Amino acid sequence: xxxxxxxxxxxxxxxxxxxxxxxxxxxxxxxxxxxxxxxxxxxxxxxxxxxxxxxxxxxxxxxxxxxxxxxxxxxxxxxxxxxxxxxxxxxxxxxxxxxxxxxxxxxxxxxxxxxxxxxxxxxxxxxxxxxxxxxxxxxxxxxxxxxxxxxxxxxxxxxxxxxxxxxxxxxxxxxxxxxxxxxxxxxxxxxxxxxxxxxxxxxxxxxxxxxxxxxxxxxxxxxxxxxxxxxxxxxxxxxxxxxxxxxxxxxxxxxxxxxxxxxxxxxxxxxxxxxxxxxxxxxxxxxxxxxxxxxxxxxxxxxxxxxxxxxxxxxxxxxxxxxxxxxxxxxxxxxxxxxxxxxxxxxxxxxxxxxxxxxxxxxxxxxxxxxxxxxxxxxxxxxxxxxxxxxxxxxxxxxxxxxxxxxxxxxxxxxxxxxxxxxxxxxxxxxxxxxxxxxxxxxxxxxxxxxxxxxxxxxxxxxxxxxxxxxxxxxxxxxxxxxxxxxxxxx
Numbered sequence: 001x002x003x004x005x006x007x008x009x010x011x012x013x014x015x016x017x018x019x020x021x022x023x024x025x026x027x028x029x030x031x032x033x034x035x036x037x038x039x040x041x042x043x044x045x046x047x048x049x050x051x052x053x054x055x056x057x058x059x060x061x062x063x064x065x066x067x068x069x070x071x072x073x074x075x076x077x078x079x080x081x082x083x084x085x086x087x088x089x090x091x092x093x094x095x096x097x098x099x100x101x102x103x104x105x106x107x108x109x110x111x112x113x114x115x116x117x118x119x120x121x122x123x124x125x126x127x128x129x130x131x132x133x134x135x136x137x138x139x140x141x142x143x144x145x146x147x148x149x150x151x152x153x154x155x156x157x158x159x160x161x162x163x164x165x166x167x168x169x170x171x172x173x174x175x176x177x178x179x180x181x182x183x184x185x186x187x188x189x190x191x192x193x194x195x196x197x198x199x200x201x202x203x204x205x206x207x208x209x210x211x212x213x214x215x216x217x218x219x220x221x222x223x224x225x226x227x228x229x230x231x232x233x234x235x236x237x238x239x240x241x242x243x244x245x246x247x248x249x250x251x252x253x254x255x256x257x258x259x260x261x262x263x264x265x266x267x268x269x270x271x272x273x274x275x276x277x278x279x280x281x282x283x284x285x286x287x288x289x290x291x292x293x294x295x296x297x298x299x300x301x302x303x304x305x306x307x308x309x310x311x312x313x314x315x316x317x318x319x320x321x322x323x324x325x326x327x328x329x330x331x332x333x334x335x336x337x338x339x340x341x342x343x344x345x346x347x348x349x350x351x352x353x354x355x356x357x358x359x360x361x362x363x364x365x366x367x368x369x370x371x372x373x374x375x376x377x378x379x380x381x382x383x384x385x386x387x388x389x390x391x392x393x394x395x396x397x398x399x400x401x402x403x404x405x406x407x408x409x410x411x412x413x414x415x416x417x418x419x420x421x422x423x424x425x426x427x428x429x430x431x432x433x434x435x436x437x438x439x440x441x442x443x444x445x446x447x448x449x450x451x452x453x454x455x456x457x458x459x460x461x462x463x464x465x466x467x468x469x470x471x472x473x474x475x476x477x478x479x480x481x482x483x484x485x486x487x488x489x490x491x
Contacts, residue, residue: 001028001090002026002029002093003031003093003094004023004096005023005121006020006036006096007095008061008097009034009247010183010246010247011128011130012206012250013247013250013391014064014065014068015049015165015168015253016128016253017166017168019096019125019126019128020032020169021169022096022124023094024172025361026272027211029173029176030173030174031073031092032065033072033074034074034310035040035059035076035077035416036075036213037076037077038106040079040232042104043107043299044298044375044383048191048196048376048377049196049199049345049376049377050189050245051189052189052191052199053192053379054203055184055190056111056191056267057206060207061206062206064206064289067181068169068172070169070175071181072181073175073180073181073182074181074182074474076180076182079409080115083115084116087121088119091178092121093121094122095124096124097109097123097126098125098126098127098128099127101129101291101292103383106398115309128252130288131155131251131298133163133232137141137158137289139154144290146284146290148283149399151282151295161428162315174384190262196345198344198381199344202345202346203242203327205243206248210248210417213238213239213240213243214238214254214257217240218261221236222238222258222273223271223273223274225273225277226272226276227273229277229349230348230350231391231417231420232337232416232417233416233418239346240254240343241380241382241385242380244284245380251285260272266375273388275422277435283385284390287384288384290313290384290398291387297397298383298387299368301391301396302392308481308484309477310364311364312363312365312366317416320366321369323344324358324359324363324365324370324464325460328461328464330463330464331442332408332430332438333351333412333425333439333469334351334355334358334437335426336426337342343426344462345379348422350412350416351422352374353393353407356389356390357406357407360390361394362406362465363465363470364470364473364474367393367394372387376398404474404478406475408467408471414439417439420435423438427460429453429454441456442456442463452487
């Protein structure tokens with residue numbers, strides 16, 4: 001009698017699941033198990049918003065498994081010890097799992113497999129978390145890519161779609177008798193402070209929610225994605241990022257869905273929206289590849305010149321950081337983004353770049369402080385994407401601009417929120433200001449502020465930084481870094 005363990009982590013789905021399909025091929029009994037072991041992901045244990053999503057995703061997966069005659073086993077503790085105990089108690093011969101490409105998890109999985117192999121259990125890992133199926137793209141000289149565009153070209157040349165998708169099984173082997181399982185509630189994933197109370201109005205964690213998001217995107221917005229993706233006032237993005245992170249849908253499902261929708265390969269189509277969206281999937285691959293080949297970049301700057309960058313660490317910097325976190329900077333597009341994040345667990349990508357630029361460049365605060373806040377408050381917090389995005393915004397990451405780019409949040413808002421609808425939605429206290437004053441209320445006429453009922457410093461904050469002078473200071477800091485680097489290089 002063959003018994004197999006399916007170790008579920010961030011592959012919380014039934015469709016297009018190679019590890020699941022392999023596990024049930026010859027199994028008389030299947031043990032699908034989720035082990036809660038956040039300490040094994042240190043120093044980046046999942047944040048509060050991620051835990052909210054995980055709680056609801058586990059409930060959805062258990063429900064889906066039960067419909068097929070199985071169920072989700074919940075455990076907590078050392079993954080190595082839990083799996084060994086489970087295998088010995090139920091006489092399991094095989095362990096199946098989906099590889100997660102983060103450095104700490106790769107090491108953890110290796111330890112688990114060594115332990116189970118000693119216990120006579122065969123370990124089988126599968127690669128469906130990425131488009132590339134676990135293959136790393138290399139330059140001609142054998143090195144990894146440091147810039148996205150040549151990585152993107154190589155990805156297209158190699159072929160992005162390595163396999164077709166597989167449907168979910170129609171039934172599953174039953175669980176063995178006398179299975180011990182915890183209740184999902186016992187994991188205490190939901191934060192004690194119910195700041196997430198509005199999340200259910202925006203998200204449906206689980207595979208069904210992922211399918212719905214993909215369907216809606218394909219039917220309603222993919223054709224306009226290339227023109228609308230930078231507009232936070234529109235709904236022209238897919239919002240699939242959290243579903244992707246938790247593996248409720250695979251990147252191959254999305255890419256193949258694009259192909260089916262447009263009747264061709266997205267990378268080689270006249271549908272600019274589909275092509276641009278596939279490019280964003282490739283950015284995810286690039287981020288994963290970058291972290292895998294530079295495992296310290298979740299904490300250390302990719303550009304070593306920034307190792308001694310003069311980040312602010314004084315008491316005022318701490319106060320500024322708190323105002324930024326609360327959406328009280330006095331700069332409307334930034335505050336709108338931070339309030340969207342707090343209320344929904346998500347922020348539009350264009351706005352993520354704007355708020356990150358303000359924190360790291362104008363305020364001079366370390367990118368890690370911003371990365372940690374995003375990590376705790378984003379439902380789609382992903383180590384590779386979060387690290388790449390924050391380092392890029394700070395200017396110390398891969399694929400950084402050839403110059404020290406500092407976003408002007410007022411100009412960005414005027415360009416990408418042209419009617420002010422995004423700002424008005426999240427900052428209703430400014431909604432009656434005329435458009436020309438909405439983006440920079442500190443420059444509005446006194447009569448305009450009075451008519452709109454806006455009192456700077458009372459109903460809405462004064463700006464906590466002067467955009468022009470802080471820009472000059474940021475450029476001066478950058479020049480000092482370059483001088484030190486040039487001096488060191490000449491010795």
